[in-house]
Amino acid sequence: MVPCAYSESVKNSSQTTCYCRELDSLKLSYQECCQRFHDGRADGSALPETAEQLMRSRYSAFVAGLAPYLLATWHESTRPQELELDPQMRWTGLEIITTRSGGAEASRGVVEFAAHYLEGQREAQQHEVSTFVRENGAWFYLDAL
Numbered sequence: 476m477v478p479c480a481y482s483e484s485v486k487n488s489s490q491t492t493c494y495c496r497e498l499d500s501l502k503l504s505y506q507e508c509c510q511r512f513h514d515g516r517a518d519g520s521a522l523p524e525t526a527e528q529l530m531r532s533r534y535s536a537f538v539a540g541l542a543p544y545l546l547a548t549w550h551e552s553t554r555p556q557e558l559e560l561d562p563q564m565r566w567t568g569l570e571i572i573t574t575r576s577g578g579a580e581a582s583r584g585v586v587e588f589a590a591h592y593l594e595g596q597r598e599a600q601q602h603e604v605s606t607f608v609r610e611n612g613a614w615f616y617l618d619a620l
């Protein structure tokens with residue numbers, strides 16, 4: 476058994492909590508959450524099963540500065556030529572508001588979310604309804620409604 480004080484401190488540590496779980500009651504670590512998708516995209520060894528998982532892993536990639544992952548998971552019909560991430564952006568968390576479809580058996584999904592960030596000292600958020608498609612087992616970000 477792990478003493479409560481210890482597990483609480485681990486649970487509250489932002490170093491172990493995945494970027495996409497900062498605002499979540501479920502404090503999965505980066506290793507338990509998005510890392511396998513970031514690592515597994517190149518050889519297809521670990522792909523998100525749901526549109527929400529892809530959404531989470533893309534948010535985490537924004538925070539971690541993983542532009543190649545963002546491009547790789549962007550549908551080719553809407554993918555930009557290149558992507559420059561702003562290193563000054565201070566993301567503070569992801570809030571999944573609703574998901575429609577996008578489950579393990581679906582080929583399309585819709586995820587409404589708010590990505591929180593700091594603008595100077597102020598909290599701000601980017602609210603978006605994103606659509607996703609799945610092709611050959613892999614989910615891709617398509618566009619925003």
Ligand SMILES: [Zn+2]
Pocket residue numbers: 493494495496505508509510531532535
């Ligand atoms: Zn995550």
